[in-house]
Amino acid sequence: MYKTVIVDDERWIVEGIKTGVRWEKYGFQVAGTAENGQEGLELIEKLRPDFVLTDIKMPLVNGLELIKQGKEISPRTIFAVLSGHAEFAYAQKALNYGTFGYCLKPFEIEEIENMLGKLSHSLKHRDQLGPQRDTQDLYELLCSGNELLLAEKLVAAGMPVNAGMPVTPILVQGYAHAPFREDVQHIRFRMNKRRVGILVYSHLADSLLSPLDKPDIAIDYSIGIGSPSTSPAELEASLEAASVAAYGSFSTGKGGIYRPFVTSETVLSSLIAELTDALAQKDRMRFMAVMESCRPMFHRYALTIKDAYLIFNTVMYLFTRKGIKENARFLEGYDQLYYDYGHSDIMIDYLVKHTLEHFSDELFSRLAGVTHNRIKEILAYIHHHFNQEISIQSLSEKFYLSPTYLSQLFKKEVGENFVEYLSRQRIQYACKLLAETDMTVSQIGEKCGFNDYFYFTRIFKRLNGMTPTQYRESR
Template sequence: MYKAVIVDDERWIVEGIKAGVRWETCGFQVVGEAENGQEGLELIEKLQPDFVLTDIKMPLVNGLELIKRGKEISPHTIFAVLSGHAEFAYAQKALNYGTFGYCLKPFEIEEIESMLAKLSLSLKHRSGPEPEQDAQELYEILCSGNEQLLAEKLKAAGMPASAVMPVTPIVVQGYVHVLHRDIHHIRFRMNKRRVGFLLYSHLVDSFLSSLDLSGGAVEYSIGIGPSSASSAGLEASLEAASVAAYGSFSTGKGGVYRPIATLETTRDELLSELAGALAQKDRMRFVFVMESCRPLFHRSALTIKDAYMIYNTVMYLFTRGGVKANARFLEGYDQLYYDYGHSDAMIDYLVKHTLNHLSDELSSRLAGVTHNRIKEILTYIHHHFNQEISIQSLSDKFYLSPTYLSQLFKKEVGENFVEYLSRQRIQYACKLLAETDMTISQIGEKCGFNDYFYFTRIFKRLNGMTPTQYRESR
C-alpha cells in the first residue's frame, strides 16, 4: 500500500474523502490528515508519504507553499491539489510546481479515484529502487548498532520509525519467490535461506497475505518482531523476529510465529538437572530431563535459542567428563536448524549419543542376546523403565504376540519380563536412595511405581531390606 496524507482546513471535506474514496482498492492507505499547511508539513516530515492531497487556501501555510517546502522535505512525495473555482489560477500555478493533478470543488469521488488509479501506475513505474529491492547496506547498519546512521537510512528509504508510524521487522525462513509490489517495505537477505523485511506495523497483515510462499516442499516459518517506534529498538526487534522464525524447529510445523518470552528459571533448571545427571552418570535422570523438554518445545515454551544452549552445554559437560568420542559443538542457530530440523531430532540424537557412555550395563546385557527384536525391546526398556510398560504395550509396539513375546523374552534374557522390569526399576531406586535426598515416595514414583507399598515390597524382596534400611546402611 502507498501512504497518503490529506491536508484541508474544512473537516467535513477530509472526512468525506476518507470515507467515500476506495483508497485500498486503488492501492493507497490514508496514514495522516492535517487541518492547515503547517501541520501538513510536520506530517510530511514525519511520515514521508507517497502522496499528499492538499487544499490551496489554508491558514498558516497555504497549499502552494506546502507543495514547495514539502518537496524539499520529502523529494519522492507526489502532490495533488483540491481547489474551488475561485482558486483555479492557483491550481494552475501548482501544476507548474510539478504536482500530479488537481480536483475542483465540488468534486466527484470517481474523479479522485481515477486520479489515484493513474497515480498508482505512475508510482509503480517511476525510476528509483523498487519497494522490495534488497537493502544489504541498511541491514549491515542495523546490525552494527549505529542508531543515527540507521535513522538516516530509514528516512532516505521512506520508512522513518516514529510513535505514530512504528516499524515491524519480519523474517522469512525459506525463499520468497514472488512478492507483490504495492506494499511499501524494505527487503534484505540475511543468509541463503532467510530474508528479512521492514515495514510499517499497520501493513503487517496485508504484507503477509501478499507473500507467495508456494515453495513446493519447502516448509516456511515466519517470525514477526515487536513494533519499534525508533531506530534504536529495531536491532533487538529484528533479533526477536529472527529467533521466532525458527518456530518450526520447536513445534515441527511451519507458520507465523511471534516472540515468546522463555522463563530463564525453567531453562536454568533444565541445564542444572542435565549437569547433575551427567556428573553422576545417571542415565535415567538424563533421559527423563531430555524427554521433559519435548512438550516445552512443542508448545513454544522453549525456542531454538534454548535448544542451542542445551545442546552445547550437554556436549561441553559430556567431554569434560572424559569422553572424547564424536563430541562436536554448534556455531549458531542455523547449524542446529539445518543439522536436525526439529527439536525432537536433536533430543533423540543427544539421548542416543550419550547413553552408551553413561552406563555399560545395557551393552553387557545385549552381548548375551541373539534375537534382534529382543535387543530392540531391551534397549527400549532400558530407556523407558520408569514409564508405563507392559507385555501388551511391547507386543503392540514391536509387532509380536504377547504369548510369543513372553516366551522369547524368557528364553533370551533368562528371566520373565516383569522380573526384569522390576529389577531395572529397583536398581535405579538404589541409586537415588544413595545419591539424593528425595523421599521414599518420590523415589518410587520416579522409578515407575505408583503404589508406595508395592514399591517397598518389591524393593525388600530383591534387596532383603526396606528402602529406608537401605538408605541408612549407606
C-alpha cells in the first residue's frame, strides 16, 4: 500500500477526504494528517510517504513551501494540491514544482479518486524503472561536442547511431508521471529535477510514447520530440530543439507532445519593434495591445518559450536603458522563465503590471489629490480602459456604488464630472496618436473609444480649439 499524508488547515476537509475517498481500492492508505504546513513537513520527514495531498493557503508554512521543502526531505514523494478558485494561479505554479496535479475546491470525491487511479499507475511504472536505463554521463557527452567519445558511449549503451538506424531525442518536462513503455529500448538521462532526456531509435519513438497518445488522458507534463539524427554530430542540435519544444505547455497552457516550431523572423521582429516604440513613446495602450496580441499566438503555439524569453528580456533591457534599473530583472534561461511564471499568460500579466509605473505619471499625480479610496480605484480603472465602453452605470455596478452617489462623489473628488474626465482622457490619447502615427482620423477615434466620427471631432474641437485634422497639420 502507498502511504499518504493529507495536509489542510480545515479539519472538516481532512476528515471528509480521509473517510470519503476509497483509498484502499487504489492501493493507498492514509498514514497521517496535519493541520498546517509545519506539521506536514514533520510528518513527511517521519513517514517518507509516497503521496502528499496538501492545501495551498495554510498557517506557518504554505502549500508551495511545503512542496519545495518536502521534496528536499523526501525526493520520491509525489505531491498534489487542493486549492480554491481564488488561488488558481498558485495551483498552476505548484505544477512547476513537480506536483502531480491539483483539485479545485469545492471538489468531488470522484475527482480525487480519478487522480489516485492515475497516480497509482505512475507509481507502479516508477517502481519498475531499471538502473540500466539511466546514464547521466551520456548527457555530459552530448553537451561536450566530442563526437568520437559520444559515438563510443552510444555503442557501449547498445544504441549506435548511423544512417540506417537514426535516433530521435525526446525531452520530457515533468518526468515523474510519464508512463512510457518499458519494453521499448531507450536510454534516458536526467537534465535537472524537472527534465529528463531520452534517446530512442526513430522507428520506435511512437511505440515508446503510445501510452501518452490518447485524447482521453489529461496530462500535466509536456514532451518535446526532436528530429531523427543519423550521426552523433546531429544529436546535440536535435536535443536542443526538443528541449525548447518540451516547454510547449508554457505557451499553450496544456500538457502534451510538441514538435519544434520556428517562429517567423518577420513576426518576431515586428513584435519587438512595436514593443520598443511603445515603451519609447510611453504609449501604454499600444504596449498593452501588442502584449495582448501575443496571447493567442502563444496559445496556438505560434510563439514559443524561446520567443517569450526574448520578449521578456527585451522589455527589461529597455527599462535598464531608461535608467529604471531597480525595476528590471533579467532571466538567465528558459527554465527560469518556466519556473517563475509557468504559463505565457502569467508572464504577459507580469510585464503589463511591471511597466505600469512607466506609463502612469499622470495617473499618479491625479491620485495624489484624491482622498477617497474607491474613487482612486475607479480612476485607475478608467486610466487602463478608457478606450473601451465605460459608463456611470457600468462603474456603479463594478464598484458597488449607486449611480447618483458615484456621480456626486466623482465630481467632488476629481473636480469634474465623469463624462468630462473620460472624454479628456480619450482626447489626450488621440492627440498622441495624431502626432506620432499615420492612422486616419476615423481609425484614431475608434482606437480612443469613440464609435461616432462626428462626435469625436466635435469633442476634440471643444477641448483643443481645432479639429483633429488641423491639430495634425499644426504638429
